[in-house]
Amino acid sequence: MTGRTESGAGQMANAEREERPERPAESDGTAHLFKALGKQIKVLRERAGMSQKDLGLAAHCGEDLISAMERGVRTPQPEFLIRVDPLLGACGVLCAAVDEVREALTRARTRHPDWFRNYARVEAEALALHDYSNQAVPGLLQTEAYARALFTQRRPLLDEETIEKRVADRLDRQRIFDRWPPPTMTYVLEEVVLQRPLGGRAAHREQLAHLLQVGRMRTVSLQIMPTATEEHPSLGSSFIVLTPKGRQEVAYTETYGYPRLITAPEEVRVFSERYGNIRSQALTNRESLTLIEKMLGDS
Known part of the structure; x- marks a missing residue:
């Protein structure tokens, strides 16, 4: 599943019909700002x-996040800039960029067409997110290498600049x-998704290791549906059940690039019930992490 969408109250009725996604309007200068800021952080x-590890420890974040920000693939948040400015002896240089970063983040929400833009905004503020994936690792759980492999292999081909922007x-x-407080997040992935080494052996190992890291978070439940299971309550497409802030639960599906937002309570209830059945038949979180550890050892 490549994207999820959610519309405002006045748009929900229209969103229930399937419609062909448009290509995101990806060139707004935001990426250039974040890349330049990342280079400044690296120099400082x-x-x-x-080292990146030293800064991560001092700023209470991961070394991987520091690396991603310096390469321009993760956005330095205003709070991060304010926190690390004195740590790096930047004398207010990074703090001076806070307003521009806030404006850029606002612009970033308009990079995509409505079918994804609205979802991305609601996803960022969601109270709960429940994801069943049978085709690929969900976007929120993907590593940089895995995401790049997906976009690079997509047909028709995307140009390099578009690939980099979509990965970012x-x-x-x-x-x-x-985010704090964090949303409730649960995932059920088909075992075959984790057996497919997209991007090559190194990228596959990195993705498995990342899933282990995320699956151990207190706020996340990660479960695997074994391929050898003799019963399965949903052999259709991937789907997500989302609780938007201040709104009723919705469901979202996407098949061959055709997104469908489902808001009718009775239909949403079907997806919610289906997800509950899938979770009950999947491996537990602990069993799933053990399986991923075995896959990582065998890869």
């Missing part, structure tokens, strides 16, 4: 004699894991 860090946008959505 190196001048301060700190996808990784930027993962800021949801940094």
Whole structure:
């Protein structure tokens, strides 16, 4: 599933029909700002004699996040800039960029057409998100290499600039894991999804290791549906059940690029019940992590 959508109260009725997604309007200068800011952070860090790990520990975030921000594939949040400015001896240089970053984040929400833009906004503020995936690792759980492999292999082919922008946008959505209080997040992935080494052996191992890391978070439940199971309550497409902030639960499906937002309570109830059945038949979170550890050892 490549994207999820959600519309405002006045748009929901129209969103229930299937419609062909448009190509995102991806060129708004935002990516250039974040890349330039990432380079500044790297220069300041190196001048301060700190490694990425050192800065991550001092700023209470992961080394991978520091690396991603310096490469321009993750957005330095205003709070992060304010926190690390004194740590890097930036003398207010990073703090001075806070207003521009806030404006850029607002613009970033309009990079995509309505079918995805509205969903991305609601996803970032969701109270609960429940995802069943049978085709690929969900976007919020993808590593950079895995996401790049997906976009690179897509047909018809995308140009390199578009690939880089889409990878950056996808990784930027993962800021949801940094939110407090965090949303309730559960995932059920078909075992075959994790057996497919998209991007090659190294990318596959990195993706499995990342799933282990996310699956161990207190706020996330990650379950695997074994391929050998003799019963399955949903052999259709992937879907998501989402609780938007201040709104009723909705469901979302996407098949061959055709998204469908479902808001009718009775139909949403079917998806919610279906998801509950899938979770009950899948491996537990602990069993799933053990299976992923075995896959990682065998890969």
